[in-house]
Amino acid sequence: MDELDSAILEHLQRDARTTNRELARKLGIAPSTCLERVRALRNRGVITGYHASVDLRALNRGVQALLSLTIRPLSREVIEGFKSYVAELPEVLSVFVIAGSDDFLVHVAVRDVDQLHAFLMDHLSQRREVVNFRSSVIYQHVNSPVVGPLTDQGQQG
Template identity: 75%
Template sequence: MDDIDSAIVRELQRDARQTNRDLARALGIAPSTCLERVRSLRQRGVITGYRATVDLKALNRPVQALLSVRIRPMSREVIEGFKAYAIGLPEVLNVYVVAGGDDFLVHVAVPEVNHLHTVLMDRFSGRREVVDFRSSVIYQHVSKDVVEPLAP
């Protein structure tokens, strides 16, 4: 990644809907150069896709929580099975396999706290591999719109 690649990635993270011509103009490069660079970034796996950011409240999901989950037995098969199960639930936004005291962090978004309780009781507590879970309601969260590369 050189400075131009980094600038392209930064600009596309800010606004992926801009035209190639607008992107090239913002970076001060030729549109053909810009298009080739974007294609290269996609081929190299730096740019993995384009998404629309949505308002969870508008989707009737104003309550968010992080679920800390421990599973047993610890095996690749059990980890992969639980990961696939969790991400398949409609309330789940993200699943993280983590090290430390917990095995997973599961990010959920639901309409209300009672729905969160139902998810915990009906979808997690009955799973044979789940030995423990805790929930932490998220009051606020912020995320970076632009992720910059770090120096090696």
């Protein structure tokens, strides 16, 4: 990953709809070079896809929460089964399998706190493997729109 690759990634993370010609112009390189670099980043798995950011409130999902869950027994089969189950629920945005006192962190977006409560009761408390869960309502969420490589010193470079 060199400086040109990093610059390409930065521009595409800010606006993935940028045309190859426009991206090449911004970077001061030939369009053919730009296209070759972007393809190489995709082929190496650095660029994993393109997406549209959406306003969750516009989708009637005004309340977000992080759910911390503990499951038992801890086995690969139980973890994989629960992960697959919860990832398919329409309220779920992200599922993290984590280390520590909790086993899962689940990010959900729902209409309101009543729907959050119903989700907890209908989808989590009914599961035998779930022995404990806590919910934390998200008041604000700040997302870093551009992620770059870290140097050995832990700083972007």
